[in-house]
Amino acid sequence: MKSERAMERRRFLKGTLGAASLVALSGCDNLTQSSWFPSILSKAERWTETVQRAVTPKDALAKEYGVADISKIFPANGNTDPGTEQYAEHVARSFSGWMLEVVGLVQVPRSWSLAALKELPARTQITRHDCVEGWSAIGKWTGIPVGDLMRQVEPLPNARYAVFHCADVDDEGIAYYESIAVADCYHPQTILAYELNSAPLDVSHGAPLRLRFERQLGYKQAKYVMKIELVESLAGIGGGKGGYWEDQGYEWYAGI
Amino acid sequence: MALLIQSGKAISREGDQMPIVEPSASETLSTVSTPMVSSSPVIERVYRHRLPVRISHWLNVPFLIILIMSGLQIFNAHPALYWGDRSDRDQALLAIRPVQSESGEVKGITTILGHQFDTTGVLGYSDDMRRGFPAWATIPSAKWLAMGRQWHLFFAWLFVINGLIFTAYAFASRHATRDLTPTGKDFRGIGKSLRDHLLLQHPSGKESKQYNVLQKLAYATVLFIVAPLIVLTGLAMSPTVDTAFPWILTILGGRQAARTIHFVACFSFVGFIVIHVLQVILTGFFNNIRSMVTGWFLVQHKGVRHEV
Numbered sequence: 001m002k003s004e005r006a007m008e009r010r011r012f013l014k015g016t017l018g019a020a021s022l023v024a025l026s027g028c029d030n031l032t033q034s035s036w037f038p039s040i041l042s043k044a045e046r047w048t049e050t051v052q053r054a055v056t057p058k059d060a061l062a063k064e065y066g067v068a069d070i071s072k073i074f075p076a077n078g079n080t081d082p083g084t085e086q087y088a089e090h091v092a093r094s095f096s097g098w099m100l101e102v103v104g105l106v107q108v109p110r111s112w113s114l115a116a117l118k119e120l121p122a123r124t125q126i127t128r129h130d131c132v133e134g135w136s137a138i139g140k141w142t143g144i145p146v147g148d149l150m151r152q153v154e155p156l157p158n159a160r161y162a163v164f165h166c167a168d169v170d171d172e173g174i175a176y177y178e179s180i181a182v183a184d185c186y187h188p189q190t191i192l193a194y195e196l197n198s199a200p201l202d203v204s205h206g207a208p209l210r211l212r213f214e215r216q217l218g219y220k221q222a223k224y225v226m227k228i229e230l231v232e233s234l235a236g237i238g239g240g241k242g243g244y245w246e247d248q249g250y251e252w253y254a255g256i
Numbered sequence: 257m258a259l260l261i262q263s264g265k266a267i268s269r270e271g272d273q274m275p276i277v278e279p280s281a282s283e284t285l286s287t288v289s290t291p292m293v294s295s296s297p298v299i300e301r302v303y304r305h306r307l308p309v310r311i312s313h314w315l316n317v318p319f320l321i322i323l324i325m326s327g328l329q330i331f332n333a334h335p336a337l338y339w340g341d342r343s344d345r346d347q348a349l350l351a352i353r354p355v356q357s358e359s360g361e362v363k364g365i366t367t368i369l370g371h372q373f374d375t376t377g378v379l380g381y382s383d384d385m386r387r388g389f390p391a392w393a394t395i396p397s398a399k400w401l402a403m404g405r406q407w408h409l410f411f412a413w414l415f416v417i418n419g420l421i422f423t424a425y426a427f428a429s430r431h432a433t434r435d436l437t438p439t440g441k442d443f444r445g446i447g448k449s450l451r452d453h454l455l456l457q458h459p460s461g462k463e464s465k466q467y468n469v470l471q472k473l474a475y476a477t478v479l480f481i482v483a484p485l486i487v488l489t490g491l492a493m494s495p496t497v498d499t500a501f502p503w504i505l506t507i508l509g510g511r512q513a514a515r516t517i518h519f520v521a522c523f524s525f526v527g528f529i530v531i532h533v534l535q536v537i538l539t540g541f542f543n544n545i546r547s548m549v550t551g552w553f554l555v556q557h558k559g560v561r562h563e564v
Contacts, residue, residue, distance in 0.1 A: 024321065025392065025395075025397060028322070028325075028395045028396065028397075028407075029395075029396050029397055029398075032395075032396045032400075032403055032407075038403070038406060040410070041406040041407060041410040042406060042410075043410070044406070044409045044410040044412075044413050045409070047413055048409065048413075052494070052496045052497065052500070055500050055501075056496055056497075056499055056500035057500070060499045060500055061499065062495060062498065062499045063498065063499070063502055063505070065341075069341065069342070071342050071344065072344065073344070073345070128341055128342075128495070128511060130493070130495050130511060131334070132333070132401065132405070133333035133334040133401065134330065134331065134333055134334035134343075134515060135334050135336075135343035135512075136341060136342055136343050136511050136512055137342060137343065138341065138342055214495065214499075215495050215496045215499050216495060216496065217495065245402075248402060249402035249403060249406070250402045250405070251405070251406075251409075255494055255495065255496035255497075256409065256491075256493065256494035256495075256496065256497065
């Protein structure tokens, strides 16, 4: 009698647990597809940003490594070649005609040729790149502090975001872009890099200029940067979320 | 179920003779039941779990399931683990990948510390999809890193807030020290407790009113070691947190090491949950569930057949 009951009980539990897990799973998928639930989930981004900004000193540096720590292979993710005709021409001419424009809410809009940028005081940093996928690679980056460029163009008081417009487009023709807070442009490690591991940036890593924004995840590190536009609001640019990946559902604040 | 029915009868039959015992007095009052007629079951009601503990416990059920499953979704974006700061592909401690043979057949291959296992159907390749963990183990079920992160980082906040409130309560109410910390006497009985557990013999009567030594160790380890560790290693994967508190990565052994420890801690939770649920079922499912829902736990004293 005991075993019969026990078996009954076991069958009941098995059935209940199986059904419960199925309901839970499809329930989660339904919530994911709903219009209201993901907007609740996305509240966490603001909490994370608020707390992380509060506990992180403004100029605290991401860890800088030694030469021995550099990854033998630095993976190239996302777009590894813009693939447009204009870009191919730039490659053919070794980017001699590449211009970086800084425009938008600034006192003095300016543009620099790549050669002119390389004349400016550079910063070299060996840092860790943390991809949103989970992998990490260490590389030595050399470039111009974005803060130095900002001091030359003098952002207007209402400039909140620096939008980095890039030369690459995806398979559907959507242009890649990324944005960070203007305040974060002045962080000493926020640079526009033109060298990786003491060699000019190659195409797969974002030649000729890519952003290094060391305190956030890899997808913020825009490649093939052509233009920095200072704006008050991200609405109306691309999908309005502040970046190519942000428009696909990734957080604008990529501190974790 | 049988226990519940029998206890229900006992309650109605015995009426107010049933000693209802408050937790603080439960030690001394257990003797009150002795004068009862030996043939009738002597059942004592014990207020076992107080409200904050119950709320925190049940919140953790969805929180942990969601965190584990959305965590596996995130893991699937790069299903490999490493030590140190870098993820050098040739230095992986664990790697799950689909491998296509010459015949065109795809297998899921899991490599752990250099040993290869064919895990087709579960890891690496399942339901005709190339993915680390299978669809039934991830939130969302489809491959969708951005959404997995949304779930994970939202519920991570709730899990941490719940954990902080529980911790504050557990120490303020002395739940942690009184109920969860093994005593010297507990430790001296660890051999017997281990044997009893392996033989699936469970404490009854007075003994069942307190957590046994293995129970205390399991709860204390999960609450005060594994849970803080999983939060710390989760935070350590944040490049901003690493900037603010560089020592975290120093003590953990690097960002990829933190990710590996996070994964191991996750499966420690999975292991704990499996054993925990098994024990709940084996030691009187409905009595246990009721005590975690209402707080009241029924204890059967000697003279009563324990097995039903």
